[in-house]
Amino acid sequence: MIDLKKHIGIALAYFLVVALMGVLLRLYVVTSLPFNYKFLLHAHSHTALLGWVYLGLTTLIYKIFLSEAEKRKLYKRIFIFTNVCILGMMVTFPIQGYALFSIIFSTLFLFASYWFSWFAMKNIPQKFKNRFSWKLIKTALLYLVLSSIGPWAIGGVMATLGPESIWYKTSIYFYLHFQYNGWFILALLGVLFYFFEENGIVFNPQKLKSFFLLLNFGVLFTVFLSVLWFTPPIIFYILGFIGAVAQALAFFDLYFLLKEHFPILKKSVQPRAFFLLKIAGGLMVVKTLMQIFSAFPYVANLAFHLKDFVIGYLHLVFLGIVITTLLAFLKYFEMLRLPKSFVAIFLLAFVTTESLIFYKAIAFWLGLPFFQHYYLCLAILSCLFPLAVGILFFKHIKSLYLSA
Template sequence: MAIAHGRIINRWWVVSRLFLLCGAIIGLALRFYFVKPFPISFHYWLHAHSHTLLLGWIDNALLLLLYRKCFPTISRVEKICIGLLQIGVAGMLVSFPFQGYGPVAIAFSSLHLIVSDVLAGLIWIRIKAFSTAHAFAEKFVLLVRLAVAFQFLCTLGPLMLGYLSAKAEGAHALQHTAFYQLSLFYYLHFLYNGVFFYLLLALWLPLVRVKNFHLYAMAAGTVLTFAHAVLYVHEWWLWSWLAVMGSAMQLGVWLIWVKQDLQNFKQSLGWMLMAAMTLKFVLQIAGSFPPLSHLVITQRFWLMAYLHFLFLGIYTPFIWVMAGVQRKFFSYGLYYLLWLSTEGLLLMPYLFRKTHLAPEVWYACIFAAYAGLVVLLIGITYRLRVGKNGQ
């Protein structure tokens, strides 16, 4: 039985914004922890922060935008899946702060993973029926199916973690092994460089001149750039060159697309988001070799800066654009200024150490910048409405 999707999309958007609010507040509290430590299990709360924003905000928002664009109705099975996804995220949000990767959190994360695969399978089937009256629908279907394929692919990471946990004598000992780290990075890489990225392309990419060869080359680059994650646990020249090959392929395809339709790119995305996308591919090439790859491996704040670059600098503004944000300076522009300031502060701890400023000053500056960023992040998002017609 099919259900009219306007009301479901609106509720889905409300829940997604609620998860954004919770994840952002937790992240801000974690930044304040460095200014004035207070009694919490930091890594437990960090898990809650990352899972809530990745799965509760970005994954939710991209999926609902896809449903808004493609499907005039939502089946009862899909409605159940959407509801179970929210239960999974809510369960992780509540359980992670108190037990980390304990039995309850693992149960909710497993629920979310299984239901995500089921919903991805339903999307694979339904997307073929996406209005053939639309020009270049074939390429749109291909992009969505690439996102679905990467969803299935990234599922192998948690499955490997489960296998390793069963073989290991203790979960704490397992967390320090290379295979544990690789399984985790495998999941994350194909989630945000695979699922999220190809949903982004499907929702936005002007398909007038896009060739299938370019799409397959971009997908091959996504697979090859997993070598960046391998470099994190094992530095070797072969992984560096594989990462460079994949990154160069993606940068080349992206520049071809931009050159072919620059005006459309600028109008639909804006200069800042277009520049951020270009910088992503440039950073992938630069991060394939020392010293940058070594800094990302050894300096946690550098890795955090890159992840925030993706999620706060690309995916979140993209969701805003698709939801109809008005790109005005005092909201959208000011957000980017504050975001750039947080990125700069995360990358410059040694500058503060070489001065007579105490580390607490650096932490306080980061907290202040993030406080302003969170206010704008929540303010801009909560002003947007995502209905059937994007209103």
């Protein structure tokens, strides 16, 4: 028997390391610290995406859809191999950045993700194969695989055109786009629909088909928004705008699909988890609007020159939508607890740091006053993240110890 709560404990350990790395990155601007900023930034982003969120999602998918497949030994091998890759990246990136050993471990991780995707699609029990929830999960896994084109391309670009080429950033943004908008979002939506299916909710097949097509059309076409930073031909802006509108229509459809069933969700999910889901839903509206506006040349150019808009957007999606939803689902499926202190401190950290990040971008854009101790304030408020995650992690470990 696999104790999946231990696997979530490992994912939370990565989450804590990510939060501590984030504080160091913020302190780097305030005082002299003995590390390479870019190297640690690579470690921070890789551990966040591939350590904490990837493990959280794959463990959740295994518990819900694959635990009945009786393939525990194979899943354990995949899990161990994945963690070797994550630990390798976490150690090598801060030391050498993109170099031999970090590239080896990040490449091996791609194979680990392919292995899990193959494992899930091959071993899904028959009873799930025709469910809409599994259709979303399967599509999310396809986007996970598709996103890996970005890292593969980076190696070729570095060897031939160099890091100054437009293809270098384009490869990175391609990867991030299909991670955030494809793999993360669709996997979480799959878990959400699984909840409703298990509660006996039957949706109109035509409405599900419309939502699914609009959602995927939006994911595929909003990739054009990722290349607007180098001012491409106007057709790229048009295609990106069409994709952003399609995604907005998809979530509009989703809202009306689920609206009458929200009372069931509220009744079934613990209040703090439901509160996090409401926050994620509200921020999804903000994200969708930001995507639509970013298709306009003026806004796209603004985001390129004021990086804090992009940083704020990525943190909004990652911390405000993906992580809050993931935590709510992990709580619902009894894989962790959500202490009140964690929720309060985490949301305080998120709101205050996001406000400062966007304030800086808006201040430079509109020529507003920029206060003297901005970076120190941002660093101090960022310390709330490891405090919150530390509470969550150690209470989770304590619960594992007490139940042993």
